[in-house]
Amino acid sequence: MDESTLGWLPVLVACWMKKGCQKRIPTPGQQQWRHIFGAYNWATDEVVFQIAEKRNSDTFISFLDHLIEHHSGDRPLVLVLDNGSIHHSFASQAAFAVFEDHLIPMFLPKYCSQLNPIERFWKYLKATACANQLFADMDALVASAKKVLSSQNDADASFRFTFLKNFS
Numbered sequence: 001m002d003e004s005t006l007g008w009l010p011v012l013v014a015c016w017m018k019k020g021c022q023k024r025i026p027t028p029g030q031q032q033w034r035h036i037f038g039a040y041n042w043a044t045d046e047v048v049f050q051i052a053e054k055r056n057s058d059t060f061i062s063f064l065d066h067l068i069e070h071h072s073g074d075r076p077l078v079l080v081l082d083n084g085s086i087h088h089s090f091a092s093q094a095a096f097a098v099f100e101d102h103l104i105p106m107f108l109p110k111y112c113s114q115l116n117p118i119e120r121f122w123k124y125l126k127a128t129a130c131a132n133q134l135f136a137d138m139d140a141l142v143a144s145a146k147k148v149l150s151s152q153n154d155a156d157a158s159f160r161f162t163f164l165k166n167f168s
Contacts, residue, residue, distance in 0.1 A: 001039035001067070001079045002113070003055055003086075004122040006130065006145055008032040008138050013131040025132060032138045036125075036145065037063035039079065040118040045162045046153045047121065051142060057091040064095055068102045078104045082113035117163065124161040125149070 010025045017023050035055040039048045048070045052059040071077055081087045087107070096105050108115050129148040135141040151157040 001037070001063075001081060002116055002118045002122070003060070003084070004036045004038070004125070005055065006034045006036065006126075006141055008135065008141060010132065010134050011126050011130045013127055015132055023132070026134050028134065034138060034142055035059070036122075036149075037066075038118055038121070038149075039067050039077075040121050042117060042163070042165075044155075045160060047118075047149055049149050051146070055086065057086045057089040060086045060092055061095040064099060064103065068099060071102065076100075076102050076104050078106055080116050080118075081105055081107050082116055083107060083110050120163075121152075121161050128159070 008028055009031050010027060012025065015023065033053075035052050037050045037052065037060065041047070048067055050059075050063045050066050052062070067077065086092060087105075096103060113119060125145060125148055129144040130141065135144065152160055154160075
């Protein structure tokens with residue numbers, strides 16, 4: 001599980017252009033942000049998510065509660081977490097203690113957040129939902145991200161992010 005930030009300024013990724021023609025992407029005047037809290041389910045490739053205006057311990061704890069509500073299994077969820085400050089705050093540590101029957105936090109080594117599978121999903125999300133375009137407003141950007149997130153949770157969707165899980 002992790003957080004990612006959507007910014008209203010366009011995300012630019014490599015793309016094809018005719019030789020000598022530079023692709024132009026307009027930008028809005030004032031940057032705005034939304035934060036996505038997400039948990040990637042390795043077994044099903046589904047993502048439980050919540051979008052918030054702020055990224056702090058309170059919204060992180062709210063997402064943990066949201067995650068527990070969506071979990072139907074008997075065993076606790078194992079959360080792979082990086083070492084973000086909101087994951088180690090006193091409030092978050094207290095929440096982990098309260099949720100100890102439902103969640104098991106596993107912290108990655110420092111500076112190794114790339115080992116968290118959801119990091120690759122965030123890259124896919126931004127490339128699919130946000131890249132190389134300007135949205136009319138922040139709500140349109142969030143709607144685009146929600147569309148990709150919803151299709152990720154549809155097993156019949158043609159464009160889903162998946163990991164190759166053949167270990168033989």
